[in-house]
């Protein structure tokens with residue numbers, strides 16, 4: 001075996017699974033799935049090509065105009081000017097002096113470091129924790145409230161059933177569903193692709209097995225979604241495909257049918273809810289003259305009235321679990337469908353019973369439905385933020401473009417702060433935000449933009465100062481989250497690529513320039529921090545009755561799995577048993593079908609009970625005459641958001657280098673399109689190219705183009721050559737209540753692209769020049 005050095009393998013954890021990296025000669029050459037994972041995610045293998053891809057940033061970079069003119073540079077140069085590589089010390093000096101300048105002349109509430117994004121798994125190197133810890137030591141920063149994932153529903157549910165976290169952490173577990181549910185009605189499906197992921201790490205991907213078990217026991221499934229494959233194959237799910245964005249109308253009609261046929265559980269409604277009378281008056285149409293029955297809903301949803309009535313009867317007859325994917329609230333008036341679904345579940349009277357009631361986020365993440373650990377792991381302490389100012393996360397362009405303008409949010413009146421600096425780390429707003437052309441304009445506003453990034457993402461390209469970060473495979477860490485029984489010693493597989501540094505090192509360097517390095521590091525090395533967090537974890541675990549090994553032993557064993565939680569949760573079971581003794585954390589202590597509090601806000605876009613409010617953009621709106629296709633920009637199967645798009649797995653899915661888009665064959669035929677064509681997808685906000693797949697797994701009138709293809713405009717504000725759907729999506733708050741993102745309320749038209757095919761350049765680094 002002379003010369004054939006056998007590879008070293010090191011464990012690592014990602015948001016999409018646990019793996020071993022094979023390392024030869026200082027390079028990761030392959031990735032192996034975790035042996036105990038019954039349904040490993042494809043995504044992980046994409047890391048091999050991405051790790052040392054030419055698009056790694058590698059060295060600190062400064063935009064040419066910014067290097068020459070500082071904050072007085074032409075800010076429209078962002079995203080098109082070349083970069084200049086500079087030494088670390090110089091980059092950190094410039095970054096620190098900009099932070100100090102803006103803080104001292106405009107106050108820390110001129111600095112936006114909300115920095116939304118998924119970053120990487122690993123407890124210590126969590127990019128945003130490091131960022132906030134630093135800023136909180138030097139005066140604070142403007143934060144972002146809530147998530148792109150579920151802003152609308154997490155603003156709504158506290159008024160209806162109590163804190164949103166309780167619904168996620170307390171979700172009825174899969175084993176209970178597998179044993180007890182006889183009908184699962186899935187709004188937005190239970191997509192296997194999405195259950196690949198849990199923030200913070202995944203050991204075993206469990207959803208598929210549990211669903212197949214339920215099916216084998218005779219449980220039936222109804223997939224309510226524009227996409228048939230949102231239900232896993234093998235479930236024989238019935239497919240109902242309402243027009244996207246019309247779920248609330250469907251749900252109201254299901255409620256109406258229950259009432260009309262006397263199928264509602266009056267005893268449960270009387271004991272456990274408030275406001276049913278107001279809702280009933282709405283269903284009857286007392287105020288607006290419109291009965292919300294199945295015939296009415298049929299006109300809105302395109303679903304046959306008899307299908308709706310039959311489903312309502314079936315739901316009343318069975319032990320029915322209603323599952324709500326987060327997608328359905330990432331849309332105009334996204335506050336409504338979840339509230340309507342909870343109301344329907346309350347009328348069925350099965351909330352708190354094994355296998356009945358509702359859950360929010362099954363299938364959206366692997367963690368939902370797997371019982372959480374009874375303790376939380378420690379995080380890097382972020383300290384207190386002296387700045388109280390914060391914006392709803394998805395209102396970033398509004399804030400940058402409209403400083404000083406008033407807006408409303410969940411019962412409060414606020415004013416957008418005057419943001420002069422943006423600091424982003426561990427997120428990619430040029431992936432995640434809606435209406436990217438508008439975001440480009442918004443990013444022309446601040447005086448200074450600093451980004452820590454691993455790769456030349458579009459966000460890095462739109463920065464003035466880019467500080468190169470390491471990947472999780474270039475540093476030591478521990479993956480641990482209360483969503484997951486597996487704890488993984490994440491080992492450094494390779495040396496940092498180029499001159500990249502961990503976010504901790506980057507912020508320690510900035511802290512030094514503010515004279516607070518000691519306070520930032522607390523005198524610990526990275527290794528000592530990891531040990532410190534682990535020791536705290538061992539203590540917390542011990543208090544909860546679990547024994548964790550020493551750090552050395554954890555690393556020796558590579559990973560440890562905590563025993564399954566013996567308690568299989570059933571959402572709101574104690575409330576159901578004793579609504580007086582174990583009330584919900586709502587004003588009335590009960591499920592609020594009508595909320596006086598929400599009604600008191602006086603929002604016409606979010607009244608006091610679930611209501612059908614027409615989306616501003618959907619197949620039923622006048623705009624559909626010009627843009628007759630509804631765009632579903634859902635989560636990608638081959639990557640996490642934009643992460644690893646340059647990697648092998650994601651790139652193998654592309655068609656002629658473009659992101660694949662699925663369309664119904666009849667819609668294709670009507671436009672003379674063929675499978676494999678490159679098409680131009682457009683509306684009045686923007687355009688992108690995509691590679692066409694014709695399939696009847698999508699509803700007619702719908703096209704599906706996943707998020708995450710790296711934004712690749714042909715010229716500033718021009719067509720994206722690659723297929724990022726966010727050049728098309730609308731940047732509107734869901735309502736004044738949630739102000740969440742509403743990406744799913746988007747109409748487009750599609751035509752064949754007959755022009756010359758412009759090369760995709762998103763994965764080439766931007767022009768980098770020497771100093772003059």
Ligand SMILES: Nc1nc2c(c(=O)[nH]1)N[C@H]1C(S)=C(S)[C@@H](COP(=O)(O)OP(=O)(O)OC[C@H]3O[C@@H](n4cnc5c(=O)[nH]c(N)nc54)[C@H](O)[C@@H]3O)O[C@H]1N2
Pocket residue numbers: 116117118119120125127148149150330425426427428429431432433434452453454455457469470471472503633634635640641642643707725726729743744
């Ligand atoms: N149209 C449409 N848009 C959507 C959605 C949709 O359904 N439709 N979904 C939305 C949702 S739910 C979400 S959560 C967002 C996701 O949006 P993001 O979380 O912003 O997307 P990611 O691609 O995960 O971005 C993470 C970035 O962090 C970088 N990174 C990873 N690890 C590290 C690290 O250790 N240090 C540093 N400095 N950087 C690191 C990665 O390279 C990557 O660029 O997208 C939203 N956008």
Ligand SMILES: Nc1nc2c(c(=O)[nH]1)N[C@H]1C(S)=C(S)[C@@H](COP(=O)(O)OP(=O)(O)OC[C@H]3O[C@@H](n4cnc5c(=O)[nH]c(N)nc54)[C@H](O)[C@@H]3O)O[C@H]1N2
Pocket residue numbers: 148149150187188189191193194195196197224225226227230243244245246247325326327328331363364365632633634635636637638639640641744
């Ligand atoms: N592989 C992979 N998994 C992921 C992620 C990823 O990037 N990649 N991202 C993770 C993150 S951050 C999040 S927040 C979750 C998100 O989880 P979800 O929000 O559940 O995911 P989506 O894929 O956006 O949507 C699920 C399905 O909802 C359907 N849908 C869209 N619009 C409508 C509608 O109006 N009505 C109905 N009934 N259905 C509709 C679509 O067909 C879509 O496939 O996924 C997580 N899982």
Ligand SMILES: [Mo]
Pocket residue numbers: 147148149150
């Ligand atoms: Mo998300």
